[in-house]
Amino acid sequence: DAKTTQPTSMDCAEGRAANLPCNHSTISGNEYVYWYRQIHSQGPQYIIHGLKNNETNEMASLIITEDRKSSTLILPHATLRDTAVYYCIVRVPPNFGNEKLTFGTGTRLTIIP
Amino acid sequence: DAGITQSPRYKITETGRQVTLMCHQTWSHSYMFWYRQDLGHGLRLIYYSAAADITDKGEVPDGYVVSRSKTENFPLTLESATRSQTSVYFCASSRARGARETQYFGPGTRLLVL
Numbered sequence: 001d002a003k004t005t006q007p008t009s010m011d012c013a014e015g016r017a018a019n020l021p022c023n024h025s026t027i028s029g030n031e032y033v034y035w036y037r038q039i040h041s042q043g044p045q046y047i048i049h050g051l052k053n054n055e056t057n058e059m060a061s062l063i064i065t066e067d068r069k070s071s072t073l074i075l076p077h078a079t080l081r082d083t084a085v086y087y088c089i090v091r092v093p094p095n096f097g098n099e100k101l102t103f104g105t106g107t108r109l110t111i112i113p
Numbered sequence: 114d115a116g117i118t119q120s121p122r123y124k125i126t127e128t129g130r131q132v133t134l135m136c137h138q139t140w141s142h143s144y145m146f147w148y149r150q151d152l153g154h155g156l157r158l159i160y161y162s163a164a165a166d167i168t169d170k171g172e173v174p175d176g177y178v179v180s181r182s183k184t185e186n187f188p189l190t191l192e193s194a195t196r197s198q199t200s201v202y203f204c205a206s207s208r209a210r211g212a213r214e215t216q217y218f219g220p221g222t223r224l225l226v227l
Contacts (some may be wrong), residue, residue, distance in 0.1 A: 041221075043220050044218045046218075101216055103156045104155065110169075
């Protein structure tokens with residue numbers, strides 16, 4: 001799976017949009033970009049994923065650059081409950097022995113009241 | 114909508130004891146996974162299962178046994194627990210195989226081996 005680079009930590013004011021960047025400059029054409037988050041003491045929670053087009057769901061928006069070498073997760077109106085570690089994962093179609101999701105160190109997002 | 118549940122949520126055991134961690138999902142997902150999460154290592158895949166009676170090793174399978182007699186259950190057994198198996202264990206499931214398929218995680222089991 002392609003390596004991803006994320007900032008170690010970020011702060012965002014409550015009610016503002018939180019924009020979390022991810023670099024994945026070695027991404028291949030068939031690799032998807034996934035975002036998960038992990039709130040303290042809970043299991044990882046799926047947020048959104050995409051291949052090349054921008055995606056939006058009830059939780060967030062995912063903006064993928066045209067060259068696919070980077071992406072941004074946008075939480076449009078951050079709340080205190082969005083404080084978590086956010087993981088950007090680039091995933092190849094799984095083959096034998098490659099079923100896992102590879103979580104890096106992620107970005108620790110803190111929402112400030 | 115129960116989703117995916119794990120039990121127990123917390124467990125303390127002693128070295129050498131057998132421990133079984135349970136995972137149950139209500140979505141009829143074909144794929145199920147066991148990960149462990151340790152500081153400095155992120156999540157590592159222990160075992161996964163593509164369907165009932167089909168299991169395969171992940172990154173760190175040694176010391177663990179799994180079974181999948183029913184689609185909805187995927188228990189993980191530590192045959193003889195060691196201190197190095199102190200960790201947080203997460204179960205996950207996905208509908209099918211493929212890069213488009215999302216894995217959904219349970220709340221985790223915190224295991225302490227003394």
